[in-house]
Amino acid sequence: MIDPANAASPLSSAEQLRYARHLSLPEIGLDGQRRLRQASVLVIGAGGLGTPALLYLAAAGVGRLGIIDPDRVELSNLQRQILYSTDACGSPKVEVARDRLLALNPHLQIDVYPAAFTLANAAPLIADYDLIIEGSDQFATKYLVNDACVLAGKPYIGASIRAFSGMLAVYAAPEGPCYRCLFPEMPAPETVPSCAQAGVLGTVPGLFGILQAHETLKLILGIGEPLIGALLKIDLLTMRFQKLRLPRDPGCPGCGASSTRHTLSESAAVCATPARHTEADLPWLSVAASQQRPALRWVDVRTTAEFTAGHVPGAIHAPLDQIEDWAGSVGPHDELLLYCWQGGRTVQAYHRLPGTLQGQVSLLQGGYEVWLNRQG
Ligand SMILES: [Zn+2]
Secondary structure (H helix, E strand, O other), rough: OOOOHHHOOOOOOOHHHHHHHHHOOOOOOOHHHHHHHOOOEEEEEEOOOOOHHOOOOOHHHEEEEEEEOOOOOOOOOOOOOOOOHHHHHOOEEEHHHHHHHHOOOOEEEEEEEOOOOOOOOOOHHHHOEEEEEEEEOOHHHHHHHHHHHHHOOOEEEEEEEOEEEEEEEEEEEOOOHHHHHOOOOOHHHHHOOOOHHHHOOOHHHHHHHHHHHHHHHHHHOOOOOEEOOOOEEEEEOEEEEEEEEOOOOOOOOOOOOOOOOOHHHHHHHHHHOOOOOOOOOOOOOOOHHHOOOOOEEEOOOOOOHHHOOOOOOEEEEOOHHHHHHHHOOOOOOOEEEOOOOOOHHHHHHHHHOOOOHOEEEEOOOOOOHHHHHHHO
């Protein structure tokens, strides 16, 4: 914990030098820099949004940062998760992040949680920080963060991104709206592509992560007009910025007066199940096992752009949206192995095939990503 006596203590000479560009701003100055030093921020997800946000919060001197993420660094993260270097692949993200952030600013306290953000840890974690940054790519987590922050009465800065666009707001502030005021219920997992299959230009999460850090600093410093009751939408292909009014919905199932949710377990029951694409009872085949079956015909169900960029040699291309038509060309003795990037679309493709064909079909466990990783 930060020492309360620290609040009024002067800045060291090293701190005065480090934060000179803050100290010369009348809106920040000594009092503002002390506020930053006293503040604590929890960053949920150390990915495309969380990593740029963390770099700027650490650089700005936010005294205590919490980072929760269960994942290890992967090569496919490095296109946008700028905290990590190539030699960090395989290491837990939160540990790599802590080392890097302390190298940037040794004055900070960094708490790390190499775990998923779940119903079990949500309430105590949120209670322990002043502000929350929601940087998850899972809808279940977004709703859990929202509900936990509403119940705790704690504002959080949320962002959602797609390929070239995104939106940002401060949710769950007193009198402000929550995420459920905008989107009352979680969409069905199969209707929402994850970043792994949808793709994103690396600068898009970068910009939104920095905007999340920026709103966080404004809230700590009490300056400007934070995005409370407002939604910032940005189309980064056309560079169209829109600031829309986002009022609180009195009938909101999350924060409205008629909400019957008073505990997190009630509130988050609808989203306690993360969006998992793998279905355990399907005929999955590992990459290793697939190599023992040379008669298999590999079928790539990804988009043309993905297939063109690289695929398993000899694979047939049958994009998911054409899989029903393609199924007509399958012979009665063909043995098929479906794959996509990670497995989500493979499951969808399997379910779209006629029942008579499903007995001839296996699904590649882990998808093309795992296959690629085994190629060295
Ligand atoms: Zn609401």
